[in-house]
Amino acid sequence: MGSIVCFGPGPRFKGGIANYNTSLAKTLDREADLDVHIVSWTQQYPSIIPRKFEDTTSKTDFMEGTDIQIHYLTNYNNPVSWLKTAKFIADLKPEKVIFQWAIAIQGIPMGFIARRLKKLCSAEIIFDLHFVVQKENSGLDQSLTRYGIKAAHTYLTHAYKTVKELEALYPNQLFKVNKTGERVVSTGKSNEKTVIKLYHPVYDLYKPDPDFDIEAFKEQLGLKKHVFLFFGFIRKYKGLHNAIHAFSKLSKERNDVSFLICGEEFWSTLNPNKFSTKLKNVVFNGLKKVFLSKDSDEKDYRPLELISNLKLEDSTYVNNSFIPNEEVHKYFQVADCSILFYETATPSGVESLTYNFELPILATRVGHFPETIQDGFNGYLAEAEDVDSMAQVMSTFIEQPIERSNVKSAAENMSWSNYVKAILADSIS
Numbered sequence: 001m002g003s004i005v006c007f008g009p010g011p012r013f014k015g016g017i018a019n020y021n022t023s024l025a026k027t028l029d030r031e032a033d034l035d036v037h038i039v040s041w042t043q044q045y046p047s048i049i050p051r052k053f054e055d056t057t058s059k060t061d062f063m064e065g066t067d068i069q070i071h072y073l074t075n076y077n078n079p080v081s082w083l084k085t086a087k088f089i090a091d092l093k094p095e096k097v098i099f100q101w102a103i104a105i106q107g108i109p110m111g112f113i114a115r116r117l118k119k120l121c122s123a124e125i126i127f128d129l130h131f132v133v134q135k136e137n138s139g140l141d142q143s144l145t146r147y148g149i150k151a152a153h154t155y156l157t158h159a160y161k162t163v164k165e166l167e168a169l170y171p172n173q174l175f176k177v178n179k180t181g182e183r184v185v186s187t188g189k190s191n192e193k194t195v196i197k198l199y200h201p202v203y204d205l206y207k208p209d210p211d212f213d214i215e216a217f218k219e220q221l222g223l224k225k226h227v228f229l230f231f232g233f234i235r236k237y238k239g240l241h242n243a244i245h246a247f248s249k250l251s252k253e254r255n256d257v258s259f260l261i262c263g264e265e266f267w268s269t270l271n272p273n274k275f276s277t278k279l280k281n282v283v284f285n286g287l288k289k290v291f292l293s294k295d296s297d298e299k300d301y302r303p304l305e306l307i308s309n310l311k312l313e314d315s316t317y318v319n320n321s322f323i324p325n326e327e328v329h330k331y332f333q334v335a336d337c338s339i340l341f342y343e344t345a346t347p348s349g350v351e352s353l354t355y356n357f358e359l360p361i362l363a364t365r366v367g368h369f370p371e372t373i374q375d376g377f378n379g380y381l382a383e384a385e386d387v388d389s390m391a392q393v394m395s396t397f398i399e400q401p402i403e404r405s406n407v408k409s410a411a412e413n414m415s416w417s418n419y420v421k422a423i424l425a426d427s428i429s
Helices: 016-031 079-091 104-120 139-149 160-169 214-221 240-253 275-291 305-309 325-333 349-356 387-399 404-410 416-423
Strands: 002-007 034-043 069-075 096-101 124-129 154-157 174-178 192-197 226-231 257-262 316-319 337-340 361-364 379-382
Touching: 002 016, 016 034, 016 096, 016 349, 016 416, 034 079, 069 079, 079 104, 096 104, 096 139, 104 124, 104 139, 139 160, 154 160, 160 174, 160 192, 214 325, 226 240, 226 325, 226 349, 240 257, 240 305, 240 387, 325 349, 337 349, 349 361, 361 387, 379 387
Parallel strands: 002 034, 002 096, 034 069, 096 124, 124 154, 154 192, 174 192, 226 257, 226 337, 257 316, 337 361, 361 379
Antiparallel strands: none
């Protein structure tokens, strides 16, 4: 039996990419006649970054019932571990190695490991691109991305926008784009690489609980009839500040609405009084001034303060913490729709998670959202940075509800089975 490697954060880490890598590995384990390995980071980022990345609260074991082998090997801060990682993967003699690419800062270790693997084994190197142009998009980000993903034989993308960004990043590279997984084998006469355009699959790690008492939980949280949900890490690009302003406008028109906000502030996960945290903040803030524009700095981003400023306490419930895996379903089951009023967007894990609960999505016309959200069918689209448009969309959703069967129908082509089928498609010459 052959093997396949999913390189990326393992299930002990927080966040969408860890969930994504886990879901991919579980589908491969279920549907492919291959030994499946997750090769994970031990530390994903420079040690100076002042944030806690590991999930120490969830009790659910996503690996239960699988034959997946997990190896925590790669330390961002230790180049020797990069060499050991490449050798370990090569010794497995994998048919394919799938790298999860989600942040430019990982470009040096991932680019090094991918190049090393091309020398040590014959595996197909696949980069699963969650973005090409990073939201901050500094010159350093572009350079790290160009180096980090260049060694791939094949790219996976979740939006045509990402395909165009890939073509712009490598203007002299020819790409053949398809949706089936058909490969192009480069020869001395050919400079083509394969790009497989697929949809971000719907997360299957979280499922509704049919015995969950929705009305009792709504009463416990003090929620009203119509519940709008914001879920996930609180980052500036996700536009929570605009969503709160839009909800404020809506709540002045009706008294039967609630805004349910669930997720931790991205840069507030460590004890600020500890010396190590203070030291990391000093160093990290200094580096940000050098490499990031002032608009990209989220140090002072505090959208939750708007709730008291706008006197929304009676109609808003906030769980400002990381939600353990076993509790995720509760918040989606009491909600009527998911709010994704992003300023910029790459294919979103929260979007895919929302589809798993068959919830309509209210989003902005940015990034890939117009590809996946049909206005008036499985959700509604507002204009970016237009609070009045967002408030109108929220009102329209109440007056003209979206059928959940529409959401289910729209997500049918976003299955993990379809995704894995394309990854495993035989190469052709």
